[in-house]
Amino acid sequence: MPFRSVKPFGCVLVVVGFAFAAAPAFAQTGPFAPLAGTWSGEGTITMSNGGGERIRCRAKYTVSEGGRAFQQALTCASDSYKFEISSTVETDGTKVTGTWSEATRGVSGNLSGRISGPNISAMVEAHGFQAGVAVNTRGRSQSVNIKPGGTDVTDVTVNLHK
Numbered sequence: 001m002p003f004r005s006v007k008p009f010g011c012v013l014v015v016v017g018f019a020f021a022a023a024p025a026f027a028q029t030g031p032f033a034p035l036a037g038t039w040s041g042e043g044t045i046t047m048s049n050g051g052g053e054r055i056r057c058r059a060k061y062t063v064s065e066g067g068r069a070f071q072q073a074l075t076c077a078s079d080s081y082k083f084e085i086s087s088t089v090e091t092d093g094t095k096v097t098g099t100w101s102e103a104t105r106g107v108s109g110n111l112s113g114r115i116s117g118p119n120i121s122a123m124v125e126a127h128g129f130q131a132g133v134a135v136n137t138r139g140r141s142q143s144v145n146i147k148p149g150g151t152d153v154t155d156v157t158v159n160l161h162k
Helices: 003-012 014-019
Strands: 039-047 052-063 069-078 082-091 095-102 107-116 119-126 129-138 141-148 153-161
Touching: 039 141, 052 153, 082 107, 095 119, 107 129
Parallel strands: none
Antiparallel strands: 039 052, 039 153, 052 069, 069 082, 082 095, 095 107, 107 119, 119 129, 129 141, 141 153
16 A cells, blocks of 8 residues: 555544543543543454455553643554554643654644543544544443544544453
């Protein structure tokens, strides 16, 4: 796959990072507190040509004491790709906002959306790129679905566990 086709895919994976959080033991309140810990898992990347590939992810996060913000470091890899994403995300209890960067491709952008209980719905954006994301967390399991627009990647689904 040409590099320029892969670049948006790396942007998409920030959403996977956006979905997780790990925290110090004191972060017991706030909307991100239930996500505290290390998350890992796998899923599938679906391409516009119908092909697919397995992906594995691992995240490490630091949640603010009030549980309303986190900094994230995420690594995802498939047989063909590796992505290293960092982000800072905060919430007022209903809205989520933040910034992100993908180190291996030098791409960065913004994210915004809503949080309602265990569900997050957001958009990730960079110059010329946009993706929707849906995240659902139930106990020690989490599902993430990413729908990028205008790239070779049409869908990313990842299931994670603590």
